[in-house]
Amino acid sequence: MKKIICLLSAVTLLFSGIFLVGKSTQETISEITSHSVLQLKNTVILDAGHGGEDGGAVAADGTMEKDLNLAISNAIAGYFELFGIPYIPVRTTDISVCDEGLTSIKERKRSDILNRYALVNDTPDAVLLSIHQNMFSEPKYYGTQVFYAGGDPTSENLASTIREAVLTGLQPENTRAIKPSTDSIYLLYHAKTTSVLVECGFLSNENELQKLKDEAYESQISYFIFKGMLQYLTTQ
Template sequence: MIILIRKRHVAYVVLLCCFVAGLSAVLWHGNAAFTAAFAPGEEGASPVVVVDAGHGGEDGGAVAADGTVESGLNLAIARRVRDLLTFAGVPTTVTREGDAAIYDPGSATLREKKVSDLHNRVALVNELPGAVLLSIHQNSLPSSPSTRGAQVFWNRQEGAEELASSIQESLNGAVNAGHEKKAAQVPSSVYLMKEITAPGVLVECGFLSNAAETEQLKDPAYQTKLAAAIAAGVLNSDKR
């Protein structure tokens, strides 16, 4: 009986994977706008979605009341987004693989490391023809601990607003029930989003100032749910 159940379970997983692969193929190859947006550039290079896990290393970003650090959550969600998009056939790369910033070796102070890290992220994106930036972050608003929900911001480059709106719609349906939000233009003070020459969106996955949402954000299953919603928004967008 145990063997039979396991066989059925394996068969179910295989069928599920085939279904997801088929659906991904339809979304990837069957959408004319999708195919056009990811057509090779003038130099024949394939465009790439750059999945950016915000902060890293000494720069932990926002910190929750229980000590949860933003950078680790960003990395966990970014890895899942990268894996899902890769599975769907979307060319992807990441700005960091582990819990470390990408500053130059000569950087000494924390400020120098932060500045160097941001410059290197900008350079990474701008050196990829046709790149699209997808930056993963967590929000925090200690003055309003009840505020919660995922929100997406776009930069001023062509196609970014459409991509942000698609991801926001997906997140509203998946995790923002009762707390629906609208995608918005990113503030000009966000250096990375201002300096890149590619379409870019910044996803604030939740509020570390909200204790209940922090617990959700720490849950691997919820991280996967967020990543799936973000990936679905990318796949359903006219700018991918």
């Protein structure tokens, strides 16, 4: 019964998604309903980047990366719920996930990242999906970019799938390629499982910033990130 409800929810969501996301939805309906009884082996660790005292990048108008990361992650979580996809959110509110009792910012920041890392490594068959925003000194740059755990073909595959879904559905002009992470992205660089990080857009580009602050756009980009993730999970 639960699966039937889940399927009905999925179909309802996808039909309502016609108005939300436009093209290619019919194709998506057939794709996803063909996987209506989802028996997925993986659990997604849904990591809204930063949080609490760590705001991440800050736009010229004061918009904090941590808030956009959370809004998009929570929207993705909504899709995961509807489709019955196993997931664990790192945070669902504006918090740091560091241990209590640490006094220096450096210690708290380190504890925060190590706790995220432990959650990924301690969860069997975890797939890490980190949500972040980009920032650059030159405001002309914009567009989603997906990073993956370098040297890991499954991470590279997942990054490609998400990139393809986002670009096809939302950003046909975007030519940004997927990239392996350097050690500047701790979780991806050290992860022992399939891991990607989505830089949804640039806070330094005024047009993209306005989009990222718009709830409808947040729903759309969340949907396409989810769609890419679903395509990956259902082929594992």
